[in-house]
Amino acid sequence: MTRYRPTWVEVDLDAIRYNVRLLKPEGVELMAVLKADGYGHGYAPVAEAALEAGAAWLGVALVEEGIALRDTGVDARILVLSEFPRGSEKEALAASLTPTVYTQEGLAAVAEAGAPEPVAVHLKVDTGMHRAGFWPPEDAPGFAREIVQRGLRLEGLYTHFACADEDASGTTKQLRWLLAVADRLRAEGIHPLLHAANSAATILHPETHLDMVRTGAAMYGIDPGGGIGPRFGVRPALTWKSEVSTVRRLPAGERISYGWRYTLERDSNVANVPVGYEDGYSRALSSKAEVLIRGRRHRVAGTVTMDQILVDCGDEDVASGDEVVLIGQQGEERITADELASRIGTIGYEIVTAISERVPREYRG
Numbered sequence: 001m002t003r004y005r006p007t008w009v010e011v012d013l014d015a016i017r018y019n020v021r022l023l024k025p026e027g028v029e030l031m032a033v034l035k036a037d038g039y040g041h042g043y044a045p046v047a048e049a050a051l052e053a054g055a056a057w058l059g060v061a062l063v064e065e066g067i068a069l070r071d072t073g074v075d076a077r078i079l080v081l082s083e084f085p086r087g088s089e090k091e092a093l094a095a096s097l098t099p100t101v102y103t104q105e106g107l108a109a110v111a112e113a114g115a116p117e118p119v120a121v122h123l124k125v126d127t128g129m130h131r132a133g134f135w136p137p138e139d140a141p142g143f144a145r146e147i148v149q150r151g152l153r154l155e156g157l158y159t160h161f162a163c164a165d166e167d168a169s170g171t172t173k174q175l176r177w178l179l180a181v182a183d184r185l186r187a188e189g190i191h192p193l194l195h196a197a198n199s200a201a202t203i204l205h206p207e208t209h210l211d212m213v214r215t216g217a218a219m220y221g222i223d224p225g226g227g228i229g230p231r232f233g234v235r236p237a238l239t240w241k242s243e244v245s246t247v248r249r250l251p252a253g254e255r256i257s258y259g260w261r262y263t264l265e266r267d268s269n270v271a272n273v274p275v276g277y278e279d280g281y282s283r284a285l286s287s288k289a290e291v292l293i294r295g296r297r298h299r300v301a302g303t304v305t306m307d308q309i310l311v312d313c314g315d316e317d318v319a320s321g322d323e324v325v326l327i328g329q330q331g332e333e334r335i336t337a338d339e340l341a342s343r344i345g346t347i348g349y350e351i352v353t354a355i356s357e358r359v360p361r362e363y364r365g
């Protein structure tokens, strides 16, 4: 369809490649985590760029995501990071998606769907995140044995950290549990691929790299927490742009947008920009966020509406057609997804994954 509205996302695939090379430890595999449409960046182009830069595995949250990725022609290994939902096993295995298992029911379903082939599975152990994974970890070696006895191949053993950006001792504890399980299995001649590190652990805790790291946020240039991503030198890959549609000069004292919650303190040029909360530009950013126009920061004036925002440009001589940067660089100024997140008490992950399908993605590099 012809695109008329000048609001779009640009994804810099060179930045993805750069980040993969920066993050991948020597002699260790890297899994590119592509769930939620590649954190809003577009899974297929990101997968291709990550694989080119040295990623060996791809990780997704949903069977649907894995199948969609396969349908683009990707033949790399794809791990689904939770158990296959019941009923999806045959289709998932037919698409050569690698299952995660951690319950008796999940194990039985994969074994039945895969028989008589010896399906390769990864056992996820809950070492403290308490979201998904086999619990308690001290019983995980027994469950691993059952996997093998059922004729499946235990290809991987992994866990997920809850607080790698903030809590070094908690992370060490989680790692120790995983290693204890691995030691028990090794003693029985079982040597699965070991993996644990997300972006924060990849950057902060080299001892967690094991056989493979699983990077999401930092691969996209999003901060995994506490500013460690930017300090490590990752490059944001996503730029979100629009254009000024109209400008009107309004006198001091005028109140703006739904609810009249923003009052002009002086006579101002107020720009209308065609982006809104339906695009994923959160309504919580009302009067809080800034955008870049003509290389300078200007405040979002009042309530973010479904399809449009208003911007208080003061005496800046803005005009219809001027480029507006919502996330990204313009001149010397930069607004990051992490900055928007900090204004509304969330994380950069949520900002980029919220950008809706209505916003077309374009690719550079």
Ligand SMILES: Cc1ncc(COP(=O)(O)O)c(C=O)c1O
Pocket: 033, 081, 160, 197, 198, 199, 200, 214, 215, 216, 217, 218, 224
């Ligand atoms: C199991 C698993 N591994 C790795 C990641 C990647 O985490 P991050 O985006 O912090 O690198 C995620 C994402 O939440 C995950 O669920």
